[in-house]
Amino acid sequence: MFRGTSGPTAVRRCRQSSRRRDRGDRDERSGREHRERRSREGQLTVRTGNSDWGSRQLRVPPRALAGLRQLRKLDLSFNGMQKLEVDSLVHNRIRALGAAAFEALPQLRAVMIESNQVRHVAETAVLHNTELRRLELQDNEIERLGATTLRSLRHLTLLNMSHNALGTDNGSLPELDGLFSLQALNLSNNRISSVSGEQLEQLVNLGTLDLSANWVQRLPTLALRGLAQLTLAQNQIRTVAPAALVGCAALRSLDMTDNLLQTMPSTVYQLRYLEELKIAGNRLESIIPRYEARDHL
Structure with a gap:
C-alpha cells in the first residue's frame, strides 16, 4: 500500500530540490563567464573572460599565481584591467x-x-x-x-x-x-x-650603455652628450679612434677591461669628467704620455 509523503519530510525534500536547482543555475552562469582552469600533460592553462560583468574589474593579488610553476598560457582578456x-x-x-x-x-x-x-x-x-x-x-x-x-x-x-x-x-x-x-x-x-654610431646618436637622453661580453671589434665615433657610463669590457676591440669619445663630454666611467687594445688615444685622458678608467686585461704598450696626464683620473 502506497503511503504519501507529507509534513516535515516533504518540506525537507522540497528544499533539497530547490538547492540543486540553484547550484545548476550558478554552474550555468560560471560557464557563461568563461572561467577555465585546465591541467593537461603537465601544462596548466588559466583563462578568464568577464565580457558581461559590466563595470566589474578583476583584481589579482600579489603572488596569486606564484605556485603555478607549469603555467604556459595566461589569458586575462575582457577583464577591464x-x-x-x-x-x-x-x-x-x-x-x-x-x-x-x-x-x-x-x-x-x-x-x-x-x-x-x-x-x-x-x-x-x-x-x-x-x-x-x-x-x-x-x-x-x-x-x-x-x-x-x-x-x-x-x-x-x-x-x-x-x-x-x-x-x-x-x-x-x-x-x-x-x-x-x-x-x-x-x-x-x-x-x-x-x-x-649613427644608430646610437638618436638616443639623446642615454646615460648608461652596457655592451660588455659581445664580439665588438671597433669602437665607432659616439656623439652622446649625456652618456655617463660606458661599459665595453670583454670584447675584441683593438683600437679606439682619436675622435671616438670626443662627443661624450659627460662621460664619468669607461670600462674596456679584457679587450685587445695596444694603445689608448690621448683624447680619452682629456675627457673632463672622467673619474674611472678600467683598461686591465689588454695588450697596452703605453698608458698615459706624461704631458697629457690629468689630475682627475
Missing part, C-alpha cells in the same frame, strides 16, 4: 611574445619577462603600450627584433636585453628607432660585433 602598470612574468618558460601581446593593458609602465625561453618577439608585441617605462627581456633566446618593434615606446627609459642572442644573423645592434627617452640600455652578453 586597463590600469595594470606592472606585468612580471619572470622565471617561466615563455617562448614567444605574440602580436599585440599586451594590447588590453594600455597603461602598462613595466614589463619584466626575464629568465624565460623567449625566442620570438612579434613586431607588434608592444605596439599599443606607449606608456611603457621599463622593458626587461634579459636572459632569453632572442636573436633579433623587427625594424619597428620598439618604435612606439617614446617614454621608455630602461631597456634590458642582456644575455640573449642578439646579433646572431648580422652582428648588428637591434633597431632602436623612436627611443628618445631611453636613459639606460643593457645589451651585454649577446653576439653583437658591429656598433653603429
Whole structure:
C-alpha cells in the first residue's frame, strides 16, 4: 500500500530540490563567464573572460599565481584591467611574445619577462603600450627584433636585453628607432660585433650603455652628450679612434677591461669628467704620455 509523503519530510525534500536547482543555475552562469582552469600533460592553462560583468574589474593579488610553476598560457582578456602598470612574468618558460601581446593593458609602465625561453618577439608585441617605462627581456633566446618593434615606446627609459642572442644573423645592434627617452640600455652578453654610431646618436637622453661580453671589434665615433657610463669590457676591440669619445663630454666611467687594445688615444685622458678608467686585461704598450696626464683620473 502506497503511503504519501507529507509534513516535515516533504518540506525537507522540497528544499533539497530547490538547492540543486540553484547550484545548476550558478554552474550555468560560471560557464557563461568563461572561467577555465585546465591541467593537461603537465601544462596548466588559466583563462578568464568577464565580457558581461559590466563595470566589474578583476583584481589579482600579489603572488596569486606564484605556485603555478607549469603555467604556459595566461589569458586575462575582457577583464577591464586597463590600469595594470606592472606585468612580471619572470622565471617561466615563455617562448614567444605574440602580436599585440599586451594590447588590453594600455597603461602598462613595466614589463619584466626575464629568465624565460623567449625566442620570438612579434613586431607588434608592444605596439599599443606607449606608456611603457621599463622593458626587461634579459636572459632569453632572442636573436633579433623587427625594424619597428620598439618604435612606439617614446617614454621608455630602461631597456634590458642582456644575455640573449642578439646579433646572431648580422652582428648588428637591434633597431632602436623612436627611443628618445631611453636613459639606460643593457645589451651585454649577446653576439653583437658591429656598433653603429649613427644608430646610437638618436638616443639623446642615454646615460648608461652596457655592451660588455659581445664580439665588438671597433669602437665607432659616439656623439652622446649625456652618456655617463660606458661599459665595453670583454670584447675584441683593438683600437679606439682619436675622435671616438670626443662627443661624450659627460662621460664619468669607461670600462674596456679584457679587450685587445695596444694603445689608448690621448683624447680619452682629456675627457673632463672622467673619474674611472678600467683598461686591465689588454695588450697596452703605453698608458698615459706624461704631458697629457690629468689630475682627475
